[in-house]
Amino acid sequence: MPVVDLALASVRDLNAALHALGPDTNETHWQVVNPRGLHAIAVGIDVPVTVEIDGHAGYYCAGMNKHACVIINGNAGVGVAENIMSGVVRVKGDASQAAGATGCGGLLVIEGNASARCGISMKGVDIIVKGNVGHMSAFMAQAGTLTVLGDVGDALGDSIYEARLYVRGSVKSLGADCIEKPLEDTHKDQLYSKLEAAGIAGEVDVAEFRRYGSARRLYNFHIDNVAAY
Amino acid sequence: MRPPSSSPPTTPRVSATFDQYVLSEIRRAAATGIYDIRGAGAKRRLPHFDDLLFLGASISRYPLEGYREKCGTDVVLGDRFARKPLELKIPITIAGMSFGSLSAPAKEALGRGASAMGTSTTTGDGGMTLEERLSSATLVYQVLPSRYGMNPDDLRKADAIEVVVGQGAKPGGGGMLLGQKITERVAAMRSLPIGIDQRSACRHPDWTGPDDLQIKIEELRELTDWQKPIYVKVGASRPYYDTALSVKAGADVVVLDGMQGGTAATQEVFIENVGIPTLAAIRPAVRALQELGMHRKVQLIVSGGIRNGADVAKALALGADAVSIGTAALVAIGDNDPALEEEYQALGSRAGAYDDWHEGNDPAGITTQNPELFRRLDPIKAGRRLANFLAVLTLEAQTIARACGKSHVHNLEPEDLVALTIEAAAMAGVPLAGTDWIPGPGRV
Ligand SMILES: Cc1cc2nc3c(=O)[nH]c(=O)nc-3n(C[C@H](O)[C@H](O)[C@H](O)COP(=O)(O)O)c2cc1C
Numbered sequence: 001m002p003v004v005d006l007a008l009a010s011v012r013d014l015n016a017a018l019h020a021l022g023p024d025t026n027e028t029h030w031q032v033v034n035p036r037g038l039h040a041i042a043v044g045i046d047v048p049v050t051v052e053i054d055g056h057a058g059y060y061c062a063g064m065n066k067h068a069c070v071i072i073n074g075n076a077g078v079g080v081a082e083n084i085m086s087g088v089v090r091v092k093g094d095a096s097q098a099a100g101a102t103g104c105g106g107l108l109v110i111e112g113n114a115s116a117r118c119g120i121s122m123k124g125v126d127i128i129v130k131g132n133v134g135h136m137s138a139f140m141a142q143a144g145t146l147t148v149l150g151d152v153g154d155a156l157g158d159s160i161y162e163a164r165l166y167v168r169g170s171v172k173s174l175g176a177d178c179i180e181k182p183l184e185d186t187h188k189d190q191l192y193s194k195l196e197a198a199g200i201a202g203e204v205d206v207a208e209f210r211r212y213g214s215a216r217r218l219y220n221f222h223i224d225n226v227a228a229y
Numbered sequence: 230m231r232p233p234s235s236s237p238p239t240t241p242r243v244s245a246t247f248d249q250y251v252l253s254e255i256r257r258a259a260a261t262g263i264y265d266i267r268g269a270g271a272k273r274r275l276p277h278f279d280d281l282l283f284l285g286a287s288i289s290r291y292p293l294e295g296y297r298e299k300c301g302t303d304v305v306l307g308d309r310f311a312r313k314p315l316e317l318k319i320p321i322t323i324a325g326m327s328f329g330s331l332s333a334p335a336k337e338a339l340g341r342g343a344s345a346m347g348t349s350t351t352t353g354d355g356g357m358t359l360e361e362r363l364s365s366a367t368l369v370y371q372v373l374p375s376r377y378g379m380n381p382d383d384l385r386k387a388d389a390i391e392v393v394v395g396q397g398a399k400p401g402g403g404g405m406l407l408g409q410k411i412t413e414r415v416a417a418m419r420s421l422p423i424g425i426d427q428r429s430a431c432r433h434p435d436w437t438g439p440d441d442l443q444i445k446i447e448e449l450r451e452l453t454d455w456q457k458p459i460y461v462k463v464g465a466s467r468p469y470y471d472t473a474l475s476v477k478a479g480a481d482v483v484v485l486d487g488m489q490g491g492t493a494a495t496q497e498v499f500i501e502n503v504g505i506p507t508l509a510a511i512r513p514a515v516r517a518l519q520e521l522g523m524h525r526k527v528q529l530i531v532s533g534g535i536r537n538g539a540d541v542a543k544a545l546a547l548g549a550d551a552v553s554i555g556t557a558a559l560v561a562i563g564d565n566d567p568a569l570e571e572e573y574q575a576l577g578s579r580a581g582a583y584d585d586w587h588e589g590n591d592p593a594g595i596t597t598q599n600p601e602l603f604r605r606l607d608p609i610k611a612g613r614r615l616a617n618f619l620a621v622l623t624l625e626a627q628t629i630a631r632a633c634g635k636s637h638v639h640n641l642e643p644e645d646l647v648a649l650t651i652e653a654a655a656m657a658g659v660p661l662a663g664t665d666w667i668p669g670p671g672r673v
Contacts, residue, residue, distance in 0.1 A: 012451065044452035044453075078435060121430065139434075142419075143420050219422070
């Protein structure tokens with residue numbers, strides 16, 4: 001198993017090595033030590049390998065990930081797994097702002113809390129946060145799911161499009177055009193399968209969640225909605 | 230009081246303040262209750278390159294022979310950090326215009342025309358289409374706040390990356406694409422429902438401020454293994470600071486777009502009242518580069534109202550390394566063609582004034598997603614027209630450079646220019662014609 005010590009090697013060395021891997025590489029499990037909050041660790045991976053980061057990562061860790069499984073045994077800085085395409089990114093600690101921003105696919109699991117703007121502009125990713133999330137989460141969220149086991153801050157789902165939001169705890173306030181919607185069996189099934197993918201299906205009862213989504217009142221310009229624009 | 234019939238009649242007088250256009254806007258607003266949205270750039274008269282003149286050679290300056298003597302036009306963009314900087318044959322690039330706002334054949338035509346002349350074209354707020362990648366020898370990929378269609382594969386397929394902070398037509402504003410143009414293909418590329426009025430974000434989702442931008446740029450470089458030049462595009466509002474901060478954040482190239490710059494769809498009030506003219510923006514940006522010792526190291530691309538080779542030469546003389554064109558390129562491929570006058574009139578407009586680009590009914594097949602309309606545009610012929618136009622811009626800029634005794638268009642300098650108006654003299658930092666007076670403090 002390759003071990004990259006970021007006290008000795010640079011982030012450039014690490015990423016170059018990860019980008020050089022072919023899809024059928026035998027080096028499928030990487031360990032990164034001494035990440036020390038460095039930025040852009042393990043960005044742009046395009047192969048099905050596992051990268052474990054032992055410590056705290058800075059901004060944009062695992063950005064634009066494809067196929068890989070990246071595990072952060074610590075906290076993650078701004079924009080963890082931003083624009084993730086596929087694969088899994090798991091943060092064992094807390095995540096800063098804009099976790100999973102613009103993510104197009106794959107799965108992001110945050111075992112601690114996530115700060116503001118979690119899932120901002122998300123475009124198909126599934127995000128699961130075991131703790132709480134901050135304000136403006138799922139802002140302009142286009143597609144995918146954001147599931148929060150804890151509480152949510154202000155303006156959840158402001159200007160949301162077609163993303164689905166599942167929240168088990170309290171919601172401080174909803175943003176423009178975001179409303180609560182009934183949690184039907186199909187939603188419970190969807191939620192269960194997402195929790196299952198994150199490996200926490202047995203931990204909570206899907207019936208305890210509430211579902212939020214777009215009222216679709218802002219989809220077309222209308223003078224009666226002008227106060228919301 | 231009515232004058233006695235014997236006295237001379239008073240000519241009906243239209244107010245300069247409340248002119249016919251202003252009156253029609255008041256009536257339109259009163260009838261609809263919503264602001265006007267349109268395409269194109271600021272239409273009001275602004276201090277511009279027309280207010281500058283070149284001095285040409287004289288007893289103390291030698292000109293170069295018009296046709297024979299070499300006058301270089303090549304430019305290298307992005308050699309500060311990128312392993313593969315762009316080497317363009319001419320200093321005129323095609324600006325970012327989204328697929329969505331433009332039809333696929335229009336994007337292809339832009340790629341063909343630019344490639345034929347050895348220059349680059351740019352994606353836009355909607356991702357990269359296969360047509361434009363295949364037809365563009367050199368393609369710059371925009372990273373915008375919306376991140377529509379963004380993915381690491383396209384980033385790697387691009388030849389350079391442009392982080393868009395703002396646009397001259399709307400510094401501080403996000404994009405807009407109205408429902409008529411959100412067809413199945415456009416919707417799929419943007420992960421949006423078909424037919425909605427799409428408002429794209431005005432702030433980037435995962436960074437705020439210059440320190441974050443530096444880290445974002447670092448991430449993009451890591452993603453693309455430090456190969457591609459990274460541009461930062463700003464709308465002209467505080468060009469001195471925005472240029473300095475872009476340099477600090479690690480940009481290879483700064484793109485500066487003045488308020489005349491075109492847009493696909495923005496509120497009229499925004500287009501006409503936010504931002505500063507291109508002419509006023511260049512010198513502060515160049516001053517920032519010079520003070521940082523980065524002029525010609527971080528390249529400056531200027532856009533917003535570039536129409537001919539004189540504009541190109543003037544922008545370069547003021548310190549730009551290259552220019553970028555949007556509106557003029559669209560006109561070159563057929564936008565606002567008088568041959569379509571009847572159809573423009575049917576849309577309530579006129580050839581030369583048509584700017585309802587957001588509505589998707591463009592009879593020229595350029596700003597539309599309607600197959601019946603966009604099939605009218607032959608990308609091969611339109612690409613040829615763009616190549617011709619770019620060739621003329623280049624020849625014109627060379628003609629002026631040679632007249633000023635320059636063996637490369639980059640050797641043009643502010644000392645070659647004078648201004649026709651006090652405003653232009655102050656903004657461009659060149660003397661009022663016939664005087665040695667440069668108005669205003671803070672000159673370099
Ligand atoms: C139809 C159209 C679409 C545009 N789309 C974008 C865009 O997606 N992203 C962007 O940064 N600028 C966009 N722009 C602005 C251009 O990149 C450029 O800044 C401007 O057109 C330059 O000014 P000019 O039109 O006077 O040449 C667009 C402009 C037009 C005319």
